[in-house]
Amino acid sequence: MQPHPRSVDFMPTPADPARQPRMTTATMHATLLLAAFLALSLSMPATANDAHATTSTPTPVPAAPAWLAEVEALYDADLRVAGLEDRTFAPEHWWQIATPLLSSRNGFAMREIGRSAEERPLRHVSWGRGKTRVLLWSQMHGDESTATMALADLFRFLGEHPRHPIVQRLRERTTLHFFPIVNPDGAARFQRRNAQGVDVNRDARDLATPEGQALKALHDALAPDFGFNLHDQRPGYRAGDSERGVAVALLAPAYNEANDVNEVRGRAMEVAGMIRAALEPSLSGHLARWDETFNPRGFGDMTTHWGSSTVLLEAGGIEGDPQKQLLRKHTFIAMLAGLDSIASGSHAGVPHGVYRELPENGAVWPDLAIRGGTVVSDRLPPVRADVMVGFRHPLAEQGGTISDVGDLADSPSRHSIDASGLYLVPIADAEGRIAHKRIVTGAPAHFHLSRDPEGRDIVWTLKRDVDPAHPRP
Template sequence: MKTRPFRTLALASIGAFALACSPVRPGGSPASPVPARTGAWEDLYEDVRLDGLEDRRFDQERFWRVVRPVVEGSNRFSVEVVGQSSEGRPLRVISFGRGPTSVLLWSQMHGDESTATMALADIYSLVEEESGNRMVRSILGGLTVHTIPMLNPDGAQRFQRRNAQGIDINRDARALATPEARVLKSVRDRVEPLVGFNLHDQGVGTRVGLTDRGAAISLLSPPFDHSRAVNDVRLRAMEIMGVMIRTIEPMVGNHITRYSDTFNPRAFGDLITQWGTSTILVESGGWEGDPQKQYLRKVNFVGLMAALESIASGSYQGVGTDAYQALPANGRRIGDLLITGGTVVIPDIPSYRADLLVNYEKPLLEEEGTFADIGDLAEVEARDTLVLDGLYIHPRDRALERTEDGIQLKVGAQAYFTVSRRVDGRDPLWVFRGTPPEELRRRR
């Protein structure tokens, strides 16, 4: 067995990690002296959580089947079809509350980022079931909350980032070439929200700063230009995030980061800030033992409800920007699976020792792995390591490129191979299609 350079780091982080993963509410982590304040929202959650979205990969039809009985026909909601996707799926705005302050939340403009969409479903259920609750009443009386759940239903249909035109909607805020971007822009211009929530998921391999911890939730007040200056619009977003941080810290401890604030003139968060709406980017990352992001769904629910309550009551004012500014930046993004110690066997060339790095298109499901690197990868970090000392890796046909010049194993090829005890491929142990066998796996 090889000892990897990060082993000591991994060991040092186990204490904080175990605490953060505890199923009972830990009541604050060592890095967060602020006492637990998730209280009420977390207590309400289990009663209002909607069934039917346990698998984070769902299409618009399924989402609507779950949400429709809650929002349609209820006088607490208005449901409006404001346009359609390029494949003709309806784009709905679901609104609640009758207050003077307008707030807009939009989720899943990247079709494979469904965590906040699930949380929005739970928020509708809360509004319907708990309209007598003091905090909910305050929100309904102070705010008109507009939501666009699943802005990219065509992408969600395929569980892919981009829309059916092949465009990344979050790089279309300037050109407005996609119907989905035009809908978001027109709704924003119509309801002129004081605060906007841009709800996403980020890579599960993202680290907290320079540490070995995974980033569970990443927040950002997007800049409105290259200077990254802070004006009143951004100050408001930062103070509201201060409330969110304080509220979710007991749930995710020191696994909260600040997203990169490089200005992007094509991105919605940046331009909506420029248009005068205090915009908050929420990126749900990874949480150990939560492949379907059901825990992060709850964290989203709690954080968003705390934010809405503070906007309705004005309690965010004066919170200051310290909590936000103190967040560690998003750190490096590590690979998904490092395969070490094996010998690669390809027809027609001599076999050779090489480590292999695999990144998954669907990392939480360990599906659709491709080779990201091949060679001496001793310093490369990955969430998982597969140790194949003394074993032989026989890439399967689909992992190999055949041309008239010969056969090659290439970066970008599908990670699909047989592991055997012998160089000739006899005595195979198992076939790798994505999920490594537990006994050979070393988790960070």
């Protein structure tokens, strides 16, 4: 490697004593004074949350909660609520399962606070009698259901384990308010937007949707001290510049364009740090931080602006967990760790660096690359090309669409198939008709991998969904 043209070579050279200047007494005194000043400056500790302090060593992550192993075992044995094994449940199905857990005998209260655009009920659940108010809301995006599953598990823990020390602490010191499935119309279709086609999490400023209006009205009525904004993100996200996928991403949202840290946001950073501490034993290297750019349309940013210390929790993906059941457990642990840190006060004083030194969400890797094959199209000459497939449900590899075709050798992907020597042939029906005659960007992923261009000697088939019994050639 050639030296940078602006770099300086600090290799020592022998000194000629005859050419060295002699140091006077005054110069010596000045030099000693400067050295003492520098030593004093370097010895002065920076405050833990000094945004301008720099350090060459990472901020130590607090120890995991003492209860972690015991609660994880309890979760596996008793807390996971049955009937939510498929993450694409309808909102009515979820409420049918959750409502029996929400009895007044177990300390819960539930009321309707509005209706969706399609007249589905919007419900507010509350529990606890403590001074500190916490609002948790889930599934503003209808296809982001992991936290909603975990909320059912949390309801079981709070209601059926009243003598557990964490439950007692939460009951006496906090009042928890829940708004599950903010966007039930989107959830019914398992789509991001509501029935009107609006992204509810971009409606905090206009409040044009009935779902956004209900959330804002609930926040105004409660004036919560803390908030948990519960989402899912694409499993293709990488942790920083690494090749590691992100299982959970956190954010203490900005409340202004300057990205300042006031007392409200600082508390959110502390809570996020405690969540990180609880997740590190299981997910080290697979945790990240969401982009901190202020968005005045987003509810997480605006609830911080309105005075609630808000933490965004994004459930990403774990390979081999297509229905996000393992991630459901980690989301439960994350919520519980954050809530317990609030009830116990253990978040206070946690250095902001524990949260801020998480790597940012990096590049989003596509789902499946089929590399080195030859693409066959109707009435066109074959072409050597890589093919990228994106799935509507990436972890389950369902709902595939062609996202790119060409030389993709420099494009990473979550998974890949070596199709060297094989042909990608559009699939024909029983009558020999080909519904999708060409493998082009935007077309459904509907083709054979074959040893011949006619598609007779088939080694693998993709009909939008990957066959779990034959996931790869």
